[in-house]
């Protein structure tokens with residue numbers, strides 16, 4: 001099972017990705033977390049992207065593709081992933097498609113979280129106060145939201161045309177948002193003819209067949225695919 005998660009900063013991508021990943025037994029991969037880890041570790045990539053993150057600008061596509069490739073490959077082998085924070089633009093979605101399509105490692109479902117601007121700012125300022133995340137300041141939050149909104153409409157069009165796009169109101173309690181997302185995902189998978197049970201990362205009680213790929217049944221269909229893998 002391979003899922004994408006898009007939405008403005010603060011809409012709950014990271015929070016929901018962790019819960020949905022746990023529900024389906026797949027991995028949660030966050031482009032933002034990976035980038036922040038590079039910065040914290042002082043790697044060459046981290047030194048290159050630190051200023052982008054501090055300002056709230058998008059990191060160049062080639063760097064993002066590069067840091068995601070290995071984790072996505074590994075998670076695909078282990079049963080699937082939910083990718084939080086990628087793609088940010090149609091250009092990234094198309095670049096990922098060019099890599100994934102020849103291999104049939106397509107992502108068929110994208111989740112799109114919404115919430116009002118005032119609520120997003122409230123959440124991010126609260127987190128900035130609690131955690132000290134350096135891009136959770138008023139000016140940078142505003143810039144991040146503006147950047148997101150520049151690409152939001154083209155991204156929605158892209159996924160509406162090419163994938164099953166599930167739009168979810170993220171301005172509700174966390175557990176309600178999770179339940180809506182899971183119900184929407186199960187419905188979409190039924191409509192697409194995909195099995196309801198996916199391959200777990202670690203087989204556990206009640207998860208009998210870790211080899212089943214939810215996308216195997218449709219990998220030959222002529223739908224546009226987005227994902228990262230080679």
Ligand code: AP5
Pocket residue numbers: 007008009010011012013014015016031032033035052053056057058059060064084085086087088092123124126127135144170171172173174177
């Ligand atoms: P990234 O880390 O992806 O940040 P973001 O998109 O700005 O998203 P956030 O993590 O701020 O919010 P979220 O939607 O995940 O919400 P969360 O669950 O955390 O990216 C950071 C930077 O990395 C970018 O600015 C860019 O520089 C770079 N980058 C990353 N990916 C890139 C890419 N593909 N291309 C180029 N550059 C890239 O929740 C936020 C807060 O709200 C939390 O405190 C949470 O507890 C709270 N909350 C969540 N849900 C609820 C709820 N339902 N009710 C109340 N509070 C809630």
